[in-house]
Amino acid sequence: MLVANLIMRPRYPKVRSASKPSLRSILSDPPYIFFVGAGVFVMLGLFYPVFYLQLYSIKRGIPQKIAFDTISFINAGGVIGRLIPNFLAGHIGSFNVITPVTFLAASCILVMLANLNSAGIVAISLLYGGLNAAFVSMTPAVLADLSSNRSEIGLRMGLWFTITAAAALAGQPLSGMLIHSDFRWSTVFAGVCMFMGGCILILSRYHLLKKLRT
Numbered sequence: 011m012l013v014a015n016l017i018m019r020p021r022y023p024k025v026r027s028a029s030k031p032s033l034r035s036i037l038s039d040p041p042y043i044f045f046v047g048a049g050v051f052v053m054l055g056l057f058y059p060v061f062y063l064q065l066y067s068i069k070r071g072i073p074q075k076i077a078f079d080t081i082s083f084i085n086a087g088g089v090i091g092r093l094i095p096n097f098l099a100g101h102i103g104s105f106n107v108i109t110p111v112t113f114l115a116a117s118c119i120l121v122m123l124a125n126l127n128s129a130g131i132v133a134i135s136l137l138y139g140g141l142n143a144a145f146v147s148m149t150p151a152v153l154a155d156l157s158s159n160r161s162e163i164g165l166r167m168g169l170w171f172t173i174t175a176a177a178a179l180a181g182q183p184l185s186g187m188l189i190h191s192d193f194r195w196s197t198v199f200a201g202v203c204m205f206m207g208g209c210i211l212i213l214s215r216y217h218l219l220k221k222l223r224t
Contacts, residue, residue, distance in 0.1 A: 044214035049174035052207035054181040055200030087139025095144035116204035
């Protein structure tokens with residue numbers, strides 16, 4: 011295996027060299043700007059259950075064995091979330107998948123406002139794990155769809171992940187600061203951020219369709 015990796019060479023088809031991507035044109039592209047904005051809001055709340063669902067479960071009196079396994083349930087749901095939505099995106103479009111996924115994920119977080127029992131915790135863990143993984147795995151496909159040509163894809167991805175990484179990093183401490191005995195305000199914060207991200211995704215899709223028609 012080591013020898014093969016050292017000596018093999020890819021045989022890419024010869025294509026005409028694409029023009030260098032323009033940072034100015036990318037930063038003035040409305041569909042992309044709205045998608046960055048959506049990513050910032052989504053990332054503020056996306057990992058809230060991953061970090062705090064265990065503690066939430068324990069505080070709600072869920073047996074510790076089930077509370078401890080919530081991360082495993084989230085990961086198990088993520089297996090399906092990385093497969094089925096991406097398959098659907100190939101048929102109906104990446105925006106038509108990632109937008110409802112975002113709203114469903116926001117709904118899952120807001121359901122945590124209810125007094126969930128053990129079955130509810132397991133169900134939310136599995137469902138949210140799939141939706142979380144679907145969003146994360148769908149973003150490169152959306153960024154590729156937003157690109158005018160292949161030479162832009164890497165720059166668009168790099169900018170998007172750099173900007174949204176700051177939001178993902180800030181989201182968990184902000185949620186943690188809002189946690190009280192009932193987890194109300196931290197849950198509202200994460201859910202509303204996700205919902206706002208979904209609304210901005212609709213704007214991004216609208217401007218992309220408008221751009222494609224011109």
